[in-house]
Amino acid sequence: MRYGNLDGKIAIITGSARGIGLASARLLAEAGAVVIITDINAEGAQAAAKELVSASLKAEAFHLDVSSEASVKKLMDQVYESRKSIDILVNNAGILDPTSIPEMTQEKWDQTLAVNLRGAQFCSQHVLPYMTKKPGGKIVNIASQAGQLGGFAAGVHYTAAKGGIIALSKAYARYCARFQINVNCICPGFMLTDMTRDRNDDPQIVPLKRLGTALDVAKAVYFLATDFSDYITGATIDINGGFYLR
């Protein structure tokens, strides 16, 4: 294949112990990247990296709490020090809390915003000193259909954070264009992962008549992380089976 090869690229994927993050890490690794599996669940990250390595892929695990700027900075410094390059960042880590508007508390608001929005901000800010050392970097942010449509089962804090990710992606796209770094955003719809397993979303409300999978999102992450998307920046890609047509 002439395009899409990631041999020699170093890719950091946040929240990749499972779900969309792990599926994305696997696809990027299958395309040749060294994938840095990072998660607040350190054991889960180790297990995920081990699974990829046992499939002859290149992976390494790190503990990361995206809500801690110190943890984020330490990760970026360590990865660059050992790998001498950071080419791809996937801001995927997230938490879902269904607290309703009348029940919202400052603590719940702050916790969700800290992981789902501030996390992507500081990962992006602290990767840039390394990613800007050469052109061709890629940042992929995972937002949500909730950020476009107001959210169904998700709380207002989740919805606001994901709307924020869409805007953050455009702001970074504008800033990073001068470095030939592409920044794009993905809005998954109703996906079946551990995050949503207890929700019993009805596939019949989706035009394609099925819930999405982690792999459905990972395929778009792969597209946006490779040279297939070299002239795309600041875009939002919907992965929702046709639920939100615009």
Ligand SMILES: NC(=O)c1ccc[n+]([C@@H]2O[C@H](COP(=O)([O-])OP(=O)(O)OC[C@H]3O[C@@H](n4cnc5c(N)ncnc54)[C@H](O)[C@@H]3O)[C@@H](O)[C@H]2O)c1
């Ligand atoms: N599943 C869906 O229906 C859906 C829909 C739209 C958007 N999304 C978004 O996709 C992303 C991945 O979701 P998923 O369905 O794979 O969820 P998931 O719960 O399976 O995976 C999320 C991962 O993030 C990790 N994580 C949580 N807090 C963290 C922190 N502070 N620092 C680092 N890692 C942390 C978790 O340990 C977990 O491994 C999230 O941003 C989510 O909001 C999911």
